[in-house]
Amino acid sequence: MRFGRLLVPLDGSDAAHVAVDYAAIIPSRAVTLLSVVPDGAAELLVAGPGRRQEWKAALVARATAYLDEVAAELSRQGREIHLRVEHGDPAEQIIVAAADCDLIVMTTHGRGAGERALFGSVADRVVRHASVPVLLIRGGERPVRESPLTRVVVPLDGSPAAERALPVAMDLADDLGIRIHLVRAIDAASPRAVVRVGPAPASTYAAAVEEARSTATAYLEEQAKRVRARDISVTTEVREGAPAAELNALTRPGDIIVMTTHGRTGIGRWLLGSVTERVVREAPVPVLVVRARDESEASASAEQSDRTA
DSSP states (O other), rough: OOOOOOEEOOOOHHHHHHHHHHHHHHSEEEEHHHHHOOHHHHHHHSSSSHHHHHHHHHHHHHHHHHHOOOOOHHHTTEEEEEEEEEEEEEEHHHHHHHHGGGGEEESSOOOOOOGOOOOOOHHHHHHHHHHEEEEEOOOSSSOOOOOOOOEEEEEEOSSSSTTHHHHHHHHHHHHHTTTEEEEEEEEEEHHHHHHSSSSSSSHHHHHHHHHHHHHHHHHHHHHHHHHHTTTEEEEEEEEEEEHHHHHHOOOOOEEEEESOOOOSSSTTOOOOHHHHHHHHHHHHHHHEEEEEOHHHHHHHHHHHHHHOO
């Protein structure tokens, strides 16, 4: 199994508990259950230093008891279970705890102490800064419900950044014994804009779209060869339309989307920063996000390579 140790942050809410259901699906050797008592949680509930200390201890005891209950569910699968209760900023504590894990599994919304929203901005910060992939399950008013996973959907835009999701997707598909579906969108607005403002006649629009579709098809087939080399079943699809909308439209119960946080733009390519955010907010299925290296990281890596060459 590729995801040897999972990290599951929990806040005691039903919304956050859905992450446990998905953690149970993904094969792993160990699971770390994390509960974070936010700074100032006791201050929101009571006044007075003495009473605050009592409430802090009570919050920790309640979190520990809850994690014990969850651990009982997962331990029946024969996994090694670790419990952590921390104080501080939830996003920071999750990122620190993920240092020795392979995958974070969490919901995007929950409720924290004092009825404060916990996993909204927290999930966003974790995705941006965690050193490992993050599986996000949408909570809130339209939560994603647990469903057996049967297909891994991977959106690609032709960029190396987007392709960073493919090895993770292959590992997941291999562990679960399910197939991969590669998809690339052709944003018809780009060639349409060229026809409108450029010298090319309108009759070239269909040709431009067909060329983009042919290029996208060939590209996906090349990526599919990488998947078949791992003896994993794979299908491909080229769609025409707004990227996030097309991706959300093609998913169905049993799917899991695996994608990176950034890509690049152009005809037939996806801007995977804003697209990822929209997909996470709207997709009816869980989304596993692989953080693509930003330019500063890439430059640092290049400089390190130059120094060691």
